[in-house]
Amino acid sequence: MKILEVKNLVRDFGGLRAVDHLNLDMDEGQILGLIGPNGAGKSTVFNCIAGVYPPTSGEIRFSGVSVHGEKPWTLCRRGLARTFQIVKPFSSKTVLYNVMVGSFARTDRPAEAERRAMDVLRFLKLDHLHDTKAGNLTIAHRKRLEIARALATEPRMLLLDEVMAGLRPTEVDEMVKIIQQLRERGITIFIIEHIMRAIMALSDWIVVIHFGRKISEGVPAQVAADENVIKAYLGDEYVVS
Amino acid sequence: MTRQQFQALSLGLVAAVVLALPLFVRSATYLHILILLYLYAYLTTSWNLVGGFAGVLPLGHATFVGIGAYTSTILSLQYGVTPWIGMLAGGLLSVFVGVLIGLPTFKMRGAYFALATIAFAEGIRVMVENIDQLGPLKINGPRGLQIPPLNFGLANFMFPGKEPYYYIIVTMLAAVLAFTYFISRSKLGYYLSAGGEEPEAAMALGVNVARCKLIAMAMSSFLTALAGTFWAQFTLYIHPKSVISLDLSFEIAFIALIGGRGSIGGPILGAIVLRPVSDICRIYFGDKLPGLHLIIFGVVLILVMIFLPRGLQEPFSGLYNKVADRLTSTVPRQE
Incomplete structure (x- = not known):
């Protein structure tokens, strides 16, 4: 069974569509990376999943149950934890x-x-x-x-929102190690991160969003080679290391 | 001497002094001042449950004092119910009103919450001042209610001397302090502080912040109402200006802020420092400069906020720790 299913998630703020018909799902024990340029809607996706605000439309299921409109504290009891950017x-x-x-x-x-x-x-x-x-x-x-x-x-699942931002390279390495250990403990991890070196090393699967829309997904190497991703986010000079 | 032993010793010492004081303080005036000091320490400790731990600033707690005072007084004057039962009834009614006030206001932040609680308290005071008779209940508007000193005795919560009142309020204060101590170390205490400091983070960690605040408000309003009954039985005369006044609400908040919000000892220290100021002002300047004590409180508050933003309890608990360390580190080594 999928631990997390996001179907056609839409979230509007006034006239701005922060998340636009996003679909994704996660298996238990997976590490899923969510990347995209600043303002792409990554944190909004997290906030919808964590119950900070309800989706405008669409469905979110956590371990098979719809959690629409549930509050952060009840989601926490269900086994969903998060950090703040x-x-x-x-x-x-x-x-x-x-x-x-x-x-x-x-x-x-x-x-x-x-x-x-x-x-x-x-x-x-x-x-x-x-x-x-x-x-x-x-x-x-x-x-x-x-x-x-x-x-x-x-938690059974952990949402990590840029936990490596502002860290020195050695500290990033330590954090990567910690996250790998968390996965070994059986915790499913959904991570937003800008440090490519870390997210490429960690993720089993990466989803890229831009203006709230999914523009690419795949295993790290696939995503890094995707032209859309390079144009929107990584830049021409990015080389998979 | 271990740390625990030192704590027990200092606690025992304080208890002994407090209990023995009436043996030496024979003057009714000074005993009266002491009783009021404890009463305010009690009120502020009750306030602290919501105003200190939950991180909001309620400025209408006189409402609950008034509810407690009026409920027990009306019940005893009109229905012959002992004030002890009236005390409980007042507490329960107060919980109801407290939750009713809390439900809409806890969604507000900062100054808006404070203003809303003032508005509620003032609204209730004005209502009481303008109601003579509420159904079968005689409220007597601005003239208030007088309790005739006829049947003295513990059952009637009425005594000719001040000593019994002294011991009752000391017991109440000790109980509320123990209760606060217990709460601050419980899950609820952690949740209240967390929700007060960073509500979003607390919610993400499983804390239903609004519900915790309501529980704290219910406990706080219950305990505050008990003090209202004590007040009524102690002075045997209550009127809206005395038990539901904004001055009272403010004085409680002043004591808490100056003593140290959210700490166990803060309300006590605040009361020890501010109550004598209040009493001296009333005795010597009551006719010429009424309200002088609030002006002095304001100045003290400004100074404390600048130099000791966490209240007077900070240097005092630092001092206590230093003394404790000094005394407990010199453990004689036995080889």
């Missing part, structure tokens, strides 16, 4: 506190929530910072904290 940590709280908010999605007991949160922090190598205020973290750590919180809700 512009990180939103609870700045005045500690790293551990931040992650515990996530782990409370699966338990009511604070001690248990703390134990699970520490597990997640260890996995993401953030445990040494558990007592640091989230507002004092570096950008690389904040991005990782976003993933930690989302992971603490024990």
Whole structure:
């Protein structure tokens, strides 16, 4: 069964059609990359799937059930977690506190929530910072904290919105490794990213959108060679590395 | 000495001092001032559940004080119901009104929410001031209600001296502090803070922010109404200007903001600092400059917001931690 099916998704903002009849689906355990130029509607797709705003028309099914109009918090309980492109940590709280908010999605007991949160922090190598205020973290750590919180809700599927933007190359490599480990844990990953090196290495399948429309899809090498993609997004000089 | 032992010791010390105070403070005036200090600390702690943890700024909590005071007073004057039961009834009615106010207003942000709560509170005050009789209930408009001091005793929540009131409000304050402490460490507490700070992120993590705020509002309005009944039984006279006034709503918010919003100790510190100012102003300047205390509060608030944006609790808890570290690190090593 497909874990995610998006059928004819349309989302309008006033007169602007941000997403235009988008179709895509994902298998369990897959890593799907969504790329496209700035303003192509990538984050809008995420926001529709995560329940931030309802689609104007079309259908979204998560593990076989239609989730039309469901709110972010009920989707989270169903096993859909996300990160934000512009990180939103609870700045005045500690790293551990931040992650515990996530782990409370699966338990009511604070001690248990703390134990699970520490597990997640260890996995993401953030445990040494558990007592640091989230507002004092570096950008690389904040991005990782976003993933930690989302992971603490024990999702089946994770929407990652530009978790590598602003990272140094070595940090990007670490993040790629983390995402691969997440997949090994059986989590399906839907990722938006501008760093081609990372997304080409990670994705099983890539969807390219431009002005809200899908202009290409395929395995990374296929997409990178597609003339439409090169014209709209990658540029003539792009060489698959 | 371990950290836990130190905490237990300091808590025990504070408790002992608070409980023993009436033995030394024989003056009714000072006892009165102390009782009001605890009452305001209690009110602010109740307010803090929604105003502190949930990150919104309600400025109409006097409504709930008024509901508590009027409900128990009307029930006892007209129907002979003991104020203890009236207290509970007032609390429940207050929950209903609190949720009713919260439902439309929690969608508003920042100043708009604050303004909406002021509007509700003022609306209710004006209504009470203009209603003499509501069905079978005698409300008595602006003249308010007087409770004749006839039947003293615990069952009637009425005492000739101040000491019993002192111990009742101390018990109430201790209970509400323990409750807040428990909530702040529970799932709800985490969800409230998260929703207050970054609602979008909280929602994505499974938090139904609006529902959490409503629960906090319900708890807060219930607890606040209990203080209203205490107020009525303590002063034996209530009128709209005393228990539903905007001054009261503001004073609660002032105490919270100056003491430290969203912290357990903040409301206590705020009350300790501001209540004496308020009382001294009323005693010495009450006739010439009524409202002087609010002006002083404003100045203090500005200074605190500039120099200690997280309230007075910050330097105090820093100091406490320093002392605790000093005392608990010198553990004698036994080989």
